[in-house]
Amino acid sequence: MTATPTAPAGTTDQGRVITYSEAVREALAEAMSADERVFVLGEDIGVYGGAFGVTGDLYHRFGAERVRDTPISELGIVGAAVGAALAGMRPVVEIQFSDFTCQAMDQIVNQAAKIHFMLGGAAEVPMVLRAPLGSGTGAAAQHSQSLEAWFAHVPGLKVVMPATAEDAKGLLLSAIDDPNPVIVLEHKLLYRTSGPVPEGAGRVPLGKTAVRRRGRDVTIVATGVMVQRSLEAAERLAADGIDVSVIDPRTLSPLDDAPILEDVSRTGRALLVQEAPGHVGFTAEIASRIVESPAIYRLLAPIRRLSGLDVPIPYAPQLETAAVPQVDGIVDAARSLMKDS
Amino acid sequence: MTATPTAPAGTTDQGRVITYSEAVREALAEAMSADERVFVLGEDIGVYGGAFGVTGDLYHRFGAERVRDTPISELGIVGAAVGAALAGMRPVVEIQFSDFTCQAMDQIVNQAAKIHFMLGGAAEVPMVLRAPLGSGTGAAAQHSQSLEAWFAHVPGLKVVMPATAEDAKGLLLSAIDDPNPVIVLEHKLLYRTSGPVPEGAGRVPLGKTAVRRRGRDVTIVATGVMVQRSLEAAERLAADGIDVSVIDPRTLSPLDDAPILEDVSRTGRALLVQEAPGHVGFTAEIASRIVESPAIYRLLAPIRRLSGLDVPIPYAPQLETAAVPQVDGIVDAARSLMKDS
Amino acid sequence: MSKLGDDATTATRTLRTMWQIRRFEEAVDDLFARGLMHGTMHLSIGQEASATGTCFALRDDDAITSTHRGHGHCIAKGADLERMMAELLAKETGYCRGRGGSMHIADVATGNLGANGIVAGGIPIAAGAGLAYQLQGLDRVVVSFFGDGAANEGAFHEAVNLAAIWKLPVIFLCENNKYGMSFSTEKSFAIENIADRAVGYGIPGVTVDGNDVEAVNEVVAAAVERARNGEGPTLVESVTYRWKGHSKSDKNLYRTKEEISEWRDRDPIIRFERSVVERGVLDQAAIDAVRAQATEDIRTAVRAANAAPDARPDDLLEAVFAPATA
């Protein structure tokens, strides 16, 4: 196992740099090579290479049986993965856009997540769902959602949101190893970003929060594409003399909150950034963990959530940009947090 | 419109007392009598009278066309309601158990909730989903969930959780009037409880939080069946000299948070009670609203969430009871909040 | 192929299984009525031939997925009666340690991949298990039990199509008992035979008298052979009837007393008994002995289950995730 990677994506002094997509593909290839039970299935993942090109050439390397194109039947596919997992396989399903988990919620939530508990521990459902989420591609309201809060609210399901290429690989490998259902939410805008993934880089454990940057003044907690935006904001804030931490939970459920609570206790200010709409979103959980803990006594200012607007994602680029946090907004929010205290 | 009802269920000095089920049925009957466009559809709501007996005799009063039994096709039914709403009707769908919204999530979330926005305001989807939620009936993990947090996280969908018979009627009438999709989450254990519903009692507006009881020491915010349990806890706490408020948001989205913030600013202590698992649940939003507001400066103790365990609901009665907050637990939590400060 | 009633050993085993199902559910009905059982229940009394005929066409290492009305399927697939009853009585010794109850009994070890509280929930799971066996190069097959009502869920459609295009070793066993809760098949389908849906997937569809245990067995055995030979899935419609209400709260308002009593007259167990007696395979004394034995089997199960310790609430949180092993 590798140590928790804490470097921001883009640095090159750790050796090989590959894209986030390549990192996912590498994890799939390694897992399939190492374990006959692993296979991937989903819409257009074969010769087409995946809607986002993630599976790429795997079809040619592993064949149509193990890189299995499916009809457009999300409920059926996920259900088939549940059944295959129960019968000894380790399926990895690609849901073409995470929005289409809506079609498969019964199998994800009522079946996969509950079977181990419901059967009193007599069965396991070791399956992985990979699903691209997020806005920024002009695909509008039905193809741009960030639904991580739903999944994190489901006992029995593990939820992962990799923000770097190294995590994209390492967390996926751990997800495939896990004897439980894991949903890996990959951000579309990250697929083409690059980051250091040392040759032979391996598993990144589930349930370990990463501190991407350590600062004095404000603790920024961010997920998915917001990690990178927060790191960019951090650079700009540093120029202003505001020194921020950037913390990436990576696994949303089960959540490793200790590094967050610790950092907030130190800085006294929390800025929680997510792309999803704010109302009943994931960062509400972070805020709650902070104020249920003694960290509440160290707060120098009210907690600040910066989220997507409570709107469906619009099509027009200027509207889409306005609907979710951008670097400017993060900078402004951090500044105003400093002023409030 | 009636004023916001603030009396706890069970008092009789307001006149007629009926059950929560009867109140729902009365609302459906009044709406169907007043407006030809209103019709109800769902599984076994006709001659069977509904799995929980809620539609009762409506089939005999309004006929098979308007009290329409459907096949077991939740996605199809909800989609049909979306289409009927677009074409000028006002459908009210009963989802037999709210767990089965999983089958219909695409139509609820990707269609109903987004159409008005996505079409630039050119269309409306005036439909209501009624869905019983919650545990306590021994129906186990696939029939006992409380999924309100999911729905509240969906922009474009209004979410209602009536806790009293009067609200069950009044909020449903308002939901049917509303030009937007509204999901009404009724708690199974409440169906047989009774409360005052004055003859001719009418609409209870959506988006108005109710203060069920006003106290000095602790603000309890609770939803669904937890409102009643919190009121019972309040009585026991009063005997101890601990005087609590009990606040029922009733509409979870859009949320009227002002009465909550105001009350917490006064008491300095917040106990947030829900049946659903805690992780990324609805009360996390309440906690966040508190600590994003100046109310944070008035807190005398960390905020306390009391939630269902992060587990699927088990079958065995002693396990099921242990999995969600009971009156004892609420009393203990309030007491410990007093000690912490 | 010989029929289930052709020799005394098989006939006895078949009859005992059907009586075990009947007696098990009568016991459940009684425990509920007396307030000694919690939750909800769905009885398959009247449908014993369908479960038994089907499971008796399977090998031990074949699998099934079952439904909310699944006691019969479990028993016919070989479940332990005491562990089943213990589960319903919310005992630590139950199949699910009291976490699942009637709607979630499974025995993955013996190929029962689980009852299901979700109508049609098990159908895609069955396709997936079939896919696993195919990928593993095994000649196991999977039977997916589901009701007429379930055939109108999207899950049915998607799963049957997957099995059809991939030639998965699955038998889709639709128990058409004329009602999905209160909604009759006349109203929920615009076709006569649910088996006709097979046409849309390019697979064989067969309708069989589900109260004739031997007929069910033959039809399923043929489908199993097809599946084992890699020729793909079959849709079998087993026409039967549930004598009892849908669940405990059913007032039977949607059907007539006459209809119920007509179907009671077609009792699948009595029918099989008559047939084997007529054919001289078993005599009345043997039959009485089997019934008595089954009654005793259930009594023993109830007694032992009752004596077992209650399910323990202490480790709920730890039970959510399977621990990493490798």
Add this chain to the structure above:
Amino acid sequence: MSKLGDDATTATRTLRTMWQIRRFEEAVDDLFARGLMHGTMHLSIGQEASATGTCFALRDDDAITSTHRGHGHCIAKGADLERMMAELLAKETGYCRGRGGSMHIADVATGNLGANGIVAGGIPIAAGAGLAYQLQGLDRVVVSFFGDGAANEGAFHEAVNLAAIWKLPVIFLCENNKYGMSFSTEKSFAIENIADRAVGYGIPGVTVDGNDVEAVNEVVAAAVERARNGEGPTLVESVTYRWKGHSKSDKNLYRTKEEISEWRDRDPIIRFERSVVERGVLDQAAIDAVRAQATEDIRTAVRAANAAPDARPDDLLEAVFAPATA
């Protein structure tokens, strides 16, 4: 019943509509290629006869539900070209004020209940609109367009069954263009004709040459008549082909150049032109004029749309809920 090419007026209207669709999508393709258009796009070039033949069998007050590949359906149902183009160009004057884009164009006022980004998402909605018309005592009908791929979604199954049992006035119009993205119908179905799925629902199923605008029109007109008369839904399979990739990122790895060029040779527009010329209904000059007119229609639309103001981000939050009116 007369055919679309029997008289000059109708033939001209038909041809102009098909050319408008073609030119509209060519313009879109070009705008994308030049980086002047945002988001994603799905072109129906090659499928114009299917959209046109179908919509021309409808009255103005009939409705449609459409798909991600919906420009043709919209235009054939009578949408305003400028407002469509404005929507794609993310303008305030677009059908959705720039909120929806290509996949969400709708014009509820003129009976277009909406394109849909969700495969099969519109099918249950169409059933519901049909139910509304039935309850309202109107004789309107609804056409639900969807692709071959969509026929494997649960939504298809549930919606068709609802329409069948309630005899809803719906035409399920499956545009079988041989691929759901990259997955061919040979692989995604174990049947020859998707229309055969109708058998499972007890409704008529018809397969028609989707590149023959007159044939499509006749088949749909018959289905519309049935539906209007209260005889219930029909499943129509219109066999056609998309010339372009699935969307802008498609490298066409899943099909051969030969296949594409074979189908290009079956251009539905040219075919209709030849047929009306042969029948002496229009001469070549008239045809050239129609094409030129359509080209001009689109140029005008693009020009006007380009000049319109960009969509405004200022009232996003207020736009989520419809305001109470009553």
